[in-house]
Structure formats: C-alpha cells, structure tokens
Amino acid sequence: MPLGPIVWLQTEHLDQLEALLIGAGLPAEDCALQGDIFYGIFDRDELIAAGGLEAAAEYALLRSIVVKSHYRGRGLARSICEFLLERARLQGRVAVYLLTETAAEYFQNLGFEQVARAGVPASIAASQQFSSLCPDSASCLLMNLSCDPTTSNGAQ
Numbered sequence: 769m770p771l772g773p774i775v776w777l778q779t780e781h782l783d784q785l786e787a788l789l790i791g792a793g794l795p796a797e798d799c800a801l802q803g804d805i806f807y808g809i810f811d812r813d814e815l816i817a818a819g820g821l822e823a824a825a826e827y828a829l830l831r832s833i834v835v836k837s838h839y840r841g842r843g844l845a846r847s848i849c850e851f852l853l854e855r856a857r858l859q860g861r862v863a864v865y866l867l868t869e870t871a872a873e874y875f876q877n878l879g880f881e882q883v884a885r886a887g888v889p890a891s892i893a894a895s896q897q898f899s900s901l902c903p904d905s906a907s908c909l910l911m912n913l914s915c916d917p918t919t920s921n922g923a924q
C-alpha cells in the first residue's frame with residue numbers, strides 16, 4: 769500500500785511525534801511548545817516519518833528529522849527535508865541551520881555544510897534546540913538558500 773503524502777501535524781499527533789523522536793534518541797521536550805511547525809508521513813494511522821522547520825528571524829532551523837526504523841532507506845527523510853527546505857525558500861529564509869549528533873554525513877549529502885556552532889546567528893543560538901536540548905558535541909550544519917544553485921530566484 770502506498771504511503772501517505774507529507775501532512776501538517778496537528779495537536780492530536782503530538783504523542784506519536786514525541787514517541788518517534790524519543791525512540792530515535794532525539795529531543796522531544798519542546799514539541800508541544802512548538803506544536804505547529806511539524807510535518808509528517810503516515811502509514812494508515814501510524815506516524816512513520818516527521819520533521820520540523822522552526823523560524824528564527826530571517827533563518828530557519830531544520831529539526832526533528834526522523835523516520836521509523838522499519839521505513840528507513842526509502843527516501844522519506846529526503847522527501848521531508850526537501851519539502852521543508854522549499855517551505856523555507858518560500859518563506860524567504862536566507863539560510864537553514866541544523867544540529868545533529870549522528871547524521872551529519874546524511875545532511876552533507878543533501879547539500880548542507882558543516883559550520884562552527886559558535887558562529888551561528890543569535891536568533892538560531894537562542895532556540896531551545898541550540899541553547900539547551902542538543903548537546904555541545906552535536907555537529908552544526910548550514911544550507912545557505914540565497915546561494916543555493918537549485919533555486920533560480922534565491923530567497924523570495
């Protein structure tokens with residue numbers, strides 16, 4: 769059976785989102801607070817993949833990218849990342865940051881580059897993911913949308 773499309777997650781999906789994140793070892797503490805920034809893919813009623821785009825002034829934070837183990841390797845994370853990066857472009861964000869402990873290479877393959885965490889803009893540094901939830905050991909990655917060769921117009 770084909771999997772569902774990428775949909776905006778509602779409050780009633782938060783429990784499934786938190787369980788998915790915790791099961792993958794990702795922080796879930798601020799999901800309820802950030803409730804309206806998450807998107808996901810369902811297999812029938814089961815949330816099997818998710819990701820969020822947190823706005824931070826002219827930047828955005830790509831976060832909580834997760835796919836249930838059984839569904840990995842089918843391009844679901846790539847679909848969600850591309851969907852969220854397109855949203856960031858449409859919102860006029862100039863760059864997207866992310867933190868990861870285990871998947872830096874995955875995001876580099878999507879076009880992100882590793883940067884020093886100390887150099888991130890203040891609005892990104894102030895996010896809970898940066899300031900308290902992700903450990904200092906996490907890699908910091910950046911995609912500069914205004915220089916993204918895959919877009920013809922840059923930031924809109």
Ligand SMILES: CC(C)(COP(=O)(O)OP(=O)(O)OC[C@H]1O[C@@H](n2cnc3c(N)ncnc32)[C@H](O)[C@@H]1OP(=O)(O)O)[C@@H](O)C(=O)NCCC(=O)NCCS
Pocket residue numbers: 792794831832833834835836839840841842843844845846847867868869870871872873874
């Ligand atoms: C990382 C993750 C989101 C990838 O999900 P996915 O749907 O399997 O990814 P895709 O199908 O888009 O891509 C699969 C490819 O990425 C590679 N890949 C998967 N995880 C990787 C990782 N941690 N590092 C490097 N490459 C990775 C796979 O080997 C596969 O490569 P191939 O296409 O050459 O066979 C998933 O493994 C996951 O949920 N991990 C735990 C949570 C996490 O670390 N999230 C990222 C931090 S926000």
